Amino acid sequence: MQPMTQRFTQELRKLERDSHDKCSSCGRSFHEADTAHAGYSINGAPLYVGDCCEAHLAETAARYYWQPRAYEIPEAEAPLWRYMDFSKFVALLKDQALYFARADSLGDRWEGAKGIASNKSKWDEHYLQFFRDGFRNPPPGADFNISEEQIEKEAQRLLCELGAAGEHDIRTTYVSCWHEGNVESEALWRLYCPPQSAGIAIRTTFSALNVSLGDDPSIRIGRVRYIDFRKTFAGVNDAIFRKRQSLGHEKEVRAVIRRFEPSEGLGILRPVELPQLLKTVVVSPFAPPWLEVVLRETMSRFGVHAPTAASELILEPFF
Numbered sequence: 001m002q003p004m005t006q007r008f009t010q011e012l013r014k015l016e017r018d019s020h021d022k023c024s025s026c027g028r029s030f031h032e033a034d035t036a037h038a039g040y041s042i043n044g045a046p047l048y049v050g051d052c053c054e055a056h057l058a059e060t061a062a063r064y065y066w067q068p069r070a071y072e073i074p075e076a077e078a079p080l081w082r083y084m085d086f087s088k089f090v091a092l093l094k095d096q097a098l099y100f101a102r103a104d105s106l107g108d109r110w111e112g113a114k115g116i117a118s119n120k121s122k123w124d125e126h127y128l129q130f131f132r133d134g135f136r137n138p139p140p141g142a143d144f145n146i147s148e149e150q151i152e153k154e155a156q157r158l159l160c161e162l163g164a165a166g167e168h169d170i171r172t173t174y175v176s177c178w179h180e181g182n183v184e185s186e187a188l189w190r191l192y193c194p195p196q197s198a199g200i201a202i203r204t205t206f207s208a209l210n211v212s213l214g215d216d217p218s219i220r221i222g223r224v225r226y227i228d229f230r231k232t233f234a235g236v237n238d239a240i241f242r243k244r245q246s247l248g249h250e251k252e253v254r255a256v257i258r259r260f261e262p263s264e265g266l267g268i269l270r271p272v273e274l275p276q277l278l279k280t281v282v283v284s285p286f287a288p289p290w291l292e293v294v295l296r297e298t299m300s301r302f303g304v305h306a307p308t309a310a311s312e313l314i315l316e317p318f319f
């Protein structure tokens, strides 16, 4: 077995992201506990393969147990919406950057949560057992000779570290939230751009959002899954893509950036290509009549050209 070099080019990261579910050489699907190998061919081309095609690797960057992706990826043309106050849109035009809010500042105290506090003992026991098993069944070649008492102490220490890592994660994870839907949402207009306010919604697509952020594999973009925390837990690596079922109407797709340390302030700005992002800018049905003109003039001042449209909610019915 060749040693792992841990050398990852951007191309290899992208291949790992795009081909996540299957061997990039032969197309065979991965299953849980299969080994995935990331590396390069003799010609230096990136490869992400299963044991089936391991022989094609001249260099192994890393190999690991394959796991299903923590989130579902929408179709390329899936329509995404972002409802916002006009002043925030002006900031977007000025900065040419998308604001990613720190997870603990999003206003939902369940962001990043693993489960319900009253079920924590079950979670703790599961992980304690997992750690104990790890010490009792070390990998071949490892020379562990520790007493049951030490195993218990080490398992408790690792559990403590796991809890601290969870707390750290929500202060080092940054999120840009979008709504997935084929049509405008009256509920979201009312929530983010209430009557008497000047609001707009950006309409884009999953693919356009990804490309406008530089097609960067370190930014994870996917659907939030709404789960019943009374019956299940979020996983250690997927909690940022799990929310309570009572928020299911949000149909959220989020872009997520992880940092090692918290930034100063409650968010970070990420450069974005506005011509790619802004498929249409829709004016709130509750906005004052002057907003559409001001919106076009403001975009033009910042040299940004994108189609604008009135909300379909202002259409008049007949009886």
Ligand SMILES: [Zn+2]
Pocket: 023, 024, 025, 026, 027, 028, 049, 050, 051, 052, 053
């Ligand atoms: Zn293969």
